Amino acid sequence: MSHKGKNSASSAKGKKPAKSGAESKGEDVLQAVVLADSFQDRFKPFTVEKPRCLLPLANTPLIEYTLEFLAMNGVQEVYIYCGAHTDQVEDYISHSRWASSSKSCPFSVLQFVRVADARSVGDVLRDMDKRSLVDGDFLLVHGDLVSNLILDGALAAHRKRRETSAANIMTMVLHSGGPADHRTKTNGITPVFVVDTKTQRCLHYDEMNPLQSDHYLSMDPLIAEELSTEFEIRADLIDAQIDICTPEVLALWSESFDYELPRRNFLHGVLKDWELNGKMIYAEIFEDGYAARASNLQMYDAISRDVLGRWTFPFIPENNIMPKQTYKKHSNNVVIETGASHAADAKLQNSVIGTNSSIGSGSRIVNSIIGTGCKIGANVTLENSFIWNNTTVGDGTAISQSILAGDVVIGKGCTIPTGSLISYGVHISDSVSLSIAAVLSTVTSTGKQVTKDTKLLGPDGNAAPFFDPEDDELDDEDPSRLQKSLIYSLANYNLSTSSISTFASDVDSDDDNDSNFLATDTAHSNRSRLSSFASDDSAGKISFHTDAVHGLLDALRADSGDFDSAKLEFMGLRLANNASDAMMRKAVATAFTRRAVELVTPEHGGLDASKAADRAFTACKGASKFVNEVGVGGGESAQVEFILALQRALQHYSKGQEQSKAATLLPAMLQQLYALDILEEEGILGWWADARAVEGESMAALKEKCRVLVEWLENASEEDDDDDDDDDDSD
């Protein structure tokens, strides 16, 4: 029909921004930026040959879900950044109904954005800013998004806020994930949002993962003081990374040239520097609807199950969202496309079968998705698996929870164990049983042909196990390691034993977990106070502790120089916050312990315990005096308290890194303090007898380390004045 000039003009995809298309738009035109490349390689080996957004999820390419979501929400102008495999994505889209030359395209503009050598999402967005393609509110989404949310409410709220203040730049769309375990929550990396309950302003963002050494979230205490009186810390949210942004957001990306990731860098950074930039970001938390990103294989698996479970309604196979799909629902929740056939005695359940696929007699297909043109032989068992197009599975083969990409040929009588990933075009001979989950590909990570591993895959095998050289370069603690496999498992990782606390899990470790989780980085000893976070009083105490410890630590780190100014500052803080003796003692103990622990770590030279203790207390002039006067400052009872504080502070560190080394710090520090005449033997022995020193396992373990020291002290006192005092119970 009569084709509008604007459409054809803007259909010219290219590097130049459309001149007339984008800029003259009124405010009510909704724009969207789709990042079809995530700059990650969590879908390897599949993404070596195909871009992630074209991988089929329930027999529909991922990008279709994303574009449908945008069309559903009435988006008019779409800008797509393709990244890896640009040609494939552009080719796919320009031959689909979304192409702006096609009459059925619901968008008035669909334009590809090409960015030369972009290496991160940040690079793309900074480039977008330069081109000024978007001029109003826009949606920023990823090309692997599956969602059925209607954003009208969120958009209206965003617009209202933006009108109130230009500093309200962004609204994130999040979905509540509930307190319990949930398959659609991301494994490995847990996003933690701190959101004001009244204004929905997001106050802080951080990510936690099981590999990190300390399971703490550090939060600026000013947040509690100045920004909000009532807020929630939520680790349960499913973050599909749908952001409603103003162009300001792009400008902010440009300002921060080193930001790479939209969440860990950008969001975290912008929220942290709220004082500097004055920007505000809000979180719209949905209870209904569905939103998730197939950001890794585990999420791919989870979202596929959600599609089978109709959570993504209306984006389910049965609704034939793509043109030419002809799926029909049958009994047992089996959705079969016209043209597919299955033997009468094949047992099918909760599965999707694409057109021209056939399933042999006696096969059992459960919770699986089979693409188009697949040949499944007789007596095949297929459980929880995904089979893409044109794959052949021989008779009697058993496959469980694996992904078989397109054009794979599996011989007869094979066994493919849970967690296997078999990439495009792999052939496996008859009667091959893989014992452990295998990642097989015909190409290497750089796209070259592999040398066939016929030993593993039989004489017809044409592939080899896939190794990603970048895997080895990853930091051991990089949580993306956890997201590279289909099955989430922590089994192969050496995790620190401290509790992996989330709100969800009820791990009962030695201490109160909830406050552990909230605890700021520096709050080692006194954790109970955090449960009453909101009250001003305790907020002041936290602030004193944090500031004091930081101040002292800085002075100690300077190593040389005079400690007097630090002391002055400390006393000033004390007066300002009206801190008690106990609080001061705690702060001093924490600061010195942290310094000592730092010194034993390899980065700071890896000193042995006694040297570290010596350096911590004596490197700075006046430091020991300061400890004596301020930290201890009294008789036996005060000394006992101080040692306890040291022990508690140390306990926190011994949980994490350098466990063995840190543990020996306590006797070393005690000895040092004894040598400096800060502690007297009565104090140490008093502590030894104190019941509080053995609260919990780790405290007791720490105490045990000091046995030698204490025995030496006891002997020394017996020698000095052969006194009576033999009945001190050393146990």
Next chain:
Amino acid sequence: MPSVSTGHALDLEKFLKSLKGQPLEASVNSLISLLKRRQIKGSEPCAVATAHILLQVVARSKWHDVDSLLINVSRTGRKLVDAQPNELVIGNIVRRVLGLIRDEASEDRGDTADESASDAPTPTDIVPPTSISQQWSSKRFDSANSVAPPARPPIVSSYSSINPPKSLFHLLSTSPPADGDVSPFRNSGSSTPTWRGNSGQIHALRSEVIDGIEEIKDEISQVDDQIAASAEVQIHPGDLVLVHQPSTTVERFILRAAQKRKFTVLIAMAPPKRHSSTETQHTTFRKKLSAAGITVVNVMNGGLMAYMSRVNKVIIGARAIVATGGVVADAGSAAIARAAKEQGAAVVVLSGVYKLSPESPFDESSLIEWGDSSTFVSFADGPLVCGAEIRTALTELIPPELVDTYITNLGTHSRDHLSSLISDHYKREDADFHIWEGALP
């Protein structure tokens, strides 16, 4: 900031607005997407949207004779039916329009019939003045009250003995593909040469068909009023009337009766959904009823059966009626109808004639619309999401034997009467339009 209050998400209203501004094919595709995404749902919105888009097809697609128009309409219709096969009304409206075109064409073409008949005997060429039109008029009078009949042109049906599928198939296979990409030259010398270039006749046909579709649209909008006219006859003073999740049709019906009669209404509430939007909807209804002095009792579905022995009438709003008399209605109504039958209460189904479908699916379960799993279970409930299979039926089929009376905008009917209603409204050759279209290459 013009659009602060209105959102961006699409719906029926936005779709109808967009019709004028975009090319026909884009409109069709956007409607298909809306149907697939269930952004237009429910029988009335679907019917309205279908009527609008077919009007556009008639007005704006390229056609130069009746046959190509029929093909255009049925092709578009088939796409719509495929997009949402569970909404039978879409197919109904398409059939109505097809029948309308045939009628108008046969009127106009009476004199030119012999020319084309020699080549391809189309069913529209044969104009047997059968008894159908008499039946039509007689039925109009025997309906319980004098409902204003829908202003349709009198049916001169081609309900004939000729073998329509064969001729139709022949007709279609020699015709060019539908829509705009038709080359006008391809058809030259084929079955209907006399119609080419006869722009006056085409123009007349076009405007008459458009008028006819406008009348269908009017009919849809008036259905509720016309059905409500039967209310006083159906509801007697002192009745205890049970309604199940009342649709607007049912609400209007009850409210109309409430103007004259004193009775009691039991409202069977929807099961406790997580979204409480239906709750608020019913409150306005309840307020209106109590303003009219009617006693209203809310009953949860579970507790319903205890009341059933006292209920006189159960009133159910249909989403569609299949040819056998089975009623597609909101989930939960079948159990109520069954209970009513056991207790001897009358089951009355309210439905516009446009919801009456000539289809009678072999597989009844294929009529059932399955909804979003999150209707009753929160997605945030991890253990339930991962551990349970959740199915939410939005509709279910009430077997015909459970229904006593059907009330349409044409009056009150028994089940046996439905077949004659169907033959009045739909032409036999259009009954399977979506199937024979599909058989084409």
